[in-house]
Amino acid sequence: MGPRWKGKGSELKALANPISNSISDLQSSLIESNSQGILSGSTVLLATNPQQTDLLNQTCFGRPVITVDKPNQWFQFSLEEAFYLYHSLKCIKIVDGNHNIKTVNELWDYMVSKRASFPDFFKAYSHLRVKNWVVRSGCQYGVDFVAYRHHPSLVHSEYGVLVFSDGNGNRNGNDRLRVWSDFQCTLRLCGSVAKTLLILHVNRNGEDVICSSPSCLDGFSVDEQTITRWNPERCREDQAAVN
Template sequence: MADSKDRKVRWKGRDASETALSSPMSGIYNAIKEWTPPSGIFADSSVLLLTNWEQAQLLNRACFGRPYPPATAPPPSSAPAYPPPIPGFGDPEAKDGMQLFQLGLEEAFFLSHEMKCIQIYYQTSEGERVFLSDDELWRRMLKKRLHFPQFYKAYSHLRSKRWVVTSGIQFGADFMAYRHHPSLVHSDYAVLVMSGEEKASRVSTWTDVHAMGRLCGSVAKTLLLMYVKRKDAAVDSTFPSCLEEFDVETVEVNRWLPEKNREADDKSQENSDLKDTE
């Protein structure tokens, strides 16, 4: 990935950059790590986390998960507020209340394994709650998502560099990568995770590359291919320790525009030729 300092930031609103600087993502992460771990229930292909008011605000600021049940009200017509209010839970008077957050598989495992700030349980048919260790949680997630190790490796790679990562399904991608909260900044990357183990590559033809490139270009995103490959084909992926046996390579796919890459002398000569023909 290119150095983010070399990329133009597309802020949302006049004061968005100042707001982001006053609330850096690293500071939010540190605050999350210091809280008393809330409990979550592994349910189908997500985790439902029960949080108090302060925990809900921090998850909201770091863009982990979403309030459950999701809001049905239409978004406001004005510029997005930061942090966006949690429906029915944004009032400070609700500090004594509790809020459910729905976490995706990668989000839940990152908070449990990497940040060690939540505890996840499984509820049996008899209603008993059984604590899931990282190994047990990993194996359950493996059953829910094909190539989960590769997807989680890509997700944690971006999060460890303090990118905000969300679902990319609306753009035909796996993830979207933002420099800060989506209410403050437009995303930089549409991410495709390339596990290297598919029978056919997801962008195996020029048509595939061109289609994704055109889609990303139309919404001012850069297509980022993340190749997550095993160092050893015989590695046992049934334990999270296998993550150390994966390498990550990133490739940015950009359209080449000749008119933006000409030498100054060539361009001057071209302008001169045009004048001569008039």
């Protein structure tokens, strides 16, 4: 199943505006304005200027928040998104409610304290983002993420993503697909919304014990696996018999 572009001209439009370019522009702009995200529970808030608002919308990081704070626009990021901007793109600082800048290790501890599986989810998120996939929450479809080839206004998401991990028993992985009925449910739903189920296995490679800083991420590896229904007709030796 290839990408399903939304309407005529979308594919050309996407080709003319690679996501990677927009991300570079976003990165420069946020660095230039010395942007600081504010920790707020399990999210990070960031005030943006109109150019940054535009670039964040283009690259699908966070979601705009409606406030009365004019002319600033505010964006709310998930933990993965915020840490990607902070640690991978190195284009924002992150402060706590008292405007104290967090060190990388403080931030890491904070995020892991919010969700024990954060290292695995962040590894999976960044694994797709560095390949210039647009990654959004999959909660609408009962998966961890959905991945788009380009901006969601131009193309439907191609993959529903579930993140699995060998870290610390099940705690850092995903308590999914243990029984057939869950498999059947997930595949049926992905099929009905024209997505392919992509499993990202995060292998901690023994980095379990020392996962106290983001440097442990370098020791992680990611295996990709797509799962689709087996269709006897499509798998027959005699191709002429199909259809």
